[in-house]
Amino acid sequence: MTTTISVAAAEFGRDMEQGYRTxxxxxxxxxDKGSNLLVLPEACLGVYLPSLGGGDESVEARRRRLEDLPPALELDGPELARVIEMAGDMTVTLGFCEADGETRYNAAVTLTGDGILGSYRKVHQPLGENLCYAAGSEYSTFDTPVGRMGMQICYDKAFPEAARELAVGGAEIIASISAWPTSRTNTTPNMEDDRWKQRFDIYDRARALENQLIWVSSNQAGTFGSLRFVCSAKIVGPGGEILADTGIDAGLATATIDVAELVGSARGSGMYHLRDRRPSAYGSVTAPNTFEELTYA
Structure with missing residues (x-):
């Protein structure tokens, strides 16, 4: 059975009504393309942070950033209910800022017109994102009309363990949603040459190949605050092949595939990446983090 997947590179801002229109x-x-699954970017509703902080951030810059946060929404609130109504029969993944009491999370949901099928809170946080959001603590997979799925957000894709956790949990499709910007320290006039754009593309293809599954990578487009986004939304097959790609432009990338056939064929082709794992040899991967101790000792 074939499934048509679309993934977006699209621009969003703080204006929620404009976000709903987009x-x-x-x-x-x-x-119109016959899509069964649509993957939208990180932070669709209310957009992302205006900048990413760090050790070189001034007190004034940090104050402005902490005052200009996206609206925090509840999973069962009217904002996501509105998207559920819009989705109809389509399976849709999107990002938003989730409120849990006074705590904020960078979050994602996958939903249809029947309701929310799965939710996720971003585990890995870059730079100063921890000043604005709490970190999530788990990866989980869930069944959808298009197959068993898992979700990641942006920086998560830099961690092979995260994608592998979802693959071992049975994911056939991983929706990796992002607000991935260009490099701020090594700028280039041609976005194709941007090193962060190149990293984004390498991670997408590597994670699909390592885990022999369908990788659907969305991204923000345009600019917000000091951030310029690399677009590059794509669908990657289980052999690491790019099936559809927006390049450095906004738009939709769409591919029609047989998910079960593609994934099954890749995992039965003589390269048994999941079957041939040796977890007993990977002790340090799940041990307490000693990076600082190793680096600065």
């Missing part, structure tokens, strides 16, 4: 237009475009 989501609605992307759902409509994906429906």
């Amino acid at each position: 989501i609605g237009a992307l759902i409509s475009d994906a429906a």
Whole structure:
């Protein structure tokens, strides 16, 4: 059975109503292409942070960043209910800022018109993101009309363990949603040459190949605050092959595939990446983090 997947590189801002219009237009475009699954970027509703802090951030810059946060939404709130109503029969993955009491999370949901199928709170946090969000603590997979899925957000893709956890949990499709910017320390006029764009693409292909599954990578487009996003939304097959890609432009990338056949064929082709694991030899991978001790001792 074939499944048509669309993934977006799209621009979002703080204006929630404009965000709903953009989501609605992307759902409509994906429906016109016959899509069963649409993966939207990180932080669709209310957009991302205006900048990423760090050790060189001034007190004033940090104050402005902490004052300009996206709206915090509840899983069962009216904002996501509105997207559920828009989704209809389509399976849709998108990102937002989740409120849990006074705590904020960088979060993602996968939903259909019947409701939320799965939710995720970002585990790995870059730079100063921890000043604005709490970290999530787990990866889980869930069944959808298009197959068993898992979700990641942006920086998560730099950690092979995260994708492997989802693959071992039965994921056939991983939706990796991002607000991935260009490099701020090594700028280049041609975005194709940007080193962060190149890393983004390498991670996408490597994670798909390592785990022999369908990798669907969305991203923000345009600019927000000091960030310029690399677009590069893509669908990657289980052999690491790019099936569809927006390049450095905004838009939808779409591919029609047989998920079960592609994944089954890759995992039965003589390269048994999941079967041939040797967890007993990987003790340090799950041991307490000693990076600082190793680096600075």
